Amino acid sequence: MATIKILQLSHGKIIPDYISAYAMRVNHLLDGNSWKICSVGGLILHDEKENNVEEYRSLMSTAYSVLKGNRSLEIAISKGILLRKKYINSVKALISEADAIIFEGPWEYSLFEKSLENKFVVYDAHNVESLLRKGNKYHDYTEEIEGKLVQRSNLLISVSENDLKYFKEKFNPGNAILLTHLLKNIEYQWNGENSTDIIFIGSIYGPNIEAAEFILSLAKTMPDFQFHIIGNVNTHGFPHKPGNVKFHGLVQDAEKDNLFRNSCIALNPIFTGGGRNVKMIDYIMHGLPVISTEIGIRGLSQYDLSGAVVVEKSENFREAILKLTGNRDKLKSMSDNTLKLKEKILATESSFNAYSIISGEYEKWKSGH
Missing domain, CATH: 3.40.50.2000 (Glycogen Phosphorylase B;)
Structure with a gap:
């Protein structure tokens, strides 16, 4: 199987990889086989490149989201509010080179939807984002953009059975699988028996x-x-x-x-x-x-x-x-x-291998495309 170029699009701080569960999922999903990871906004204070990861600051959109409240950072990113052209142009250039694009959440999809022709698209669903916004003013908007990405995706991967069931019943994706977080068997010794x-x-x-x-x-x-x-x-x-x-x-x-x-x-x-x-x-x-x-x-x-x-x-x-x-x-x-x-x-x-699964689905898509 030929090596494919996979681009992951995310938001918020990804360097270092242990900063959050989200960052760990993004960094370790492909177990070292990611071609590029590109992230924007949130706690990113300056543009930074480290190994295969590119981070782009967007202080204005982050400040905007703080003033607006209602968990609006992701919404601001999805609408391109105050995002820099440097970021947009960089991502478009990376998309043109990539074989497959993984959206680590639905937020960047609407920004680059028109650049995805003849591209294999994966939605890595960390959650059902619309369910997290029940009672939030952006619930309907979130459900709309998430639904569009689910239906456009050539492959949807979900971290939980409950979320996968919801996606299948709500949006009827063509190709959806369970792919939990990458686990490694490391031995630890618990010494807390007498601890407080x-x-x-x-x-x-x-x-x-x-x-x-x-x-x-x-x-x-x-x-x-x-x-x-x-x-x-x-x-x-x-x-x-x-x-x-x-x-x-x-x-x-x-x-x-x-x-x-x-x-x-x-x-x-x-x-x-x-x-x-x-x-x-x-x-x-x-x-x-x-x-x-x-x-x-x-x-x-x-x-x-x-x-x-x-x-x-x-x-x-x-x-x-x-x-x-x-x-x-x-x-x-x-x-x-x-x-x-x-x-x-x-x-x-532990046998789950996201890169092998995505590569295999990509090759099947490519042969019939």
């Missing part, structure tokens, strides 16, 4: 901000525990942080692994969102006992989580923490069960 440290990880994203606020409130009632929050969710600013909460910000993998390893429990108090909750996979890969809300386990419905994950309503998190930490044998058993769950997930998903 509790961990949460999250990027600067609405549901994570809400979760962090919840954890701050919870921590105030649990002074005997130390709560650690990893990720750039800290940039939101939390002025009333109690003394037993530490924000670590963005950390390298080694530091993150050490914090995970020495925590007794991971929390996932997520109340909204779509797709698969990537932090759950991270927790499971590290063998951490987890307490999560029901929506926090989305994208894992095909697995039996009993014995590894405690699913509770938010008002019961405090009681669940005390119950688990009051029975350390139970906590150790949960970690053992989490590692068994990890093996089941790896056995099912």
Whole structure:
């Protein structure tokens, strides 16, 4: 099979690749086989090129979206509001060279729709974006542009079975498959059996901000525990942080692994969102006992989580923490069960190879085109 040039179009900060779950998905989707990744807007403060990634600042559109509110950054990008010609022209030039274009969300599609003639188009659906905007003024617009991309795509890939089912029922895509996040089998040693440290990880994203606020409130009632929050969710600013909460910000993998390893429990108090909750996979890969809300386990419905994950309503998190930490044998058993769950997930998903799948679908499309 010949090597094909695949261009990924995304938004927001992609360098470094661990800045968010979205960035990790974009960077690792093709496992090193991406030709180019091009991103715009959000926290990008200056144009930057690193390896195969190009980032373009759009400070005006980002400022516009802050003033408008209602999660309007992506909307501004999709309408080309205050985007620089340098970015637009660069992407058009890359599209002309590429064999296949992956849209990492529906936002860039309308900008470059007219440049996609005779191009193989993939929609990598991290979520159902319109469902995330229920009650938002841009819901109908989001549903419209997402629907157009789904129907134009030669291949739709979804990270969760529930999202895939929704896309099939709502938009009837011609070619749609489940392709979860790329997983690697790395051995971790959990040492949190006697710890009082509790961990949460999250990027600067609405549901994570809400979760962090919840954890701050919870921590105030649990002074005997130390709560650690990893990720750039800290940039939101939390002025009333109690003394037993530490924000670590963005950390390298080694530091993150050490914090995970020495925590007794991971929390996932997520109340909204779509797709698969990537932090759950991270927790499971590290063998951490987890307490999560029901929506926090989305994208894992095909697995039996009993014995590894405690699913509770938010008002019961405090009681669940005390119950688990009051029975350390139970906590150790949960970690053992989490590692068994990890093996089941790896056995099912580690063989997924996005590049091979996309290349194969591209060759079939090309031969009949």
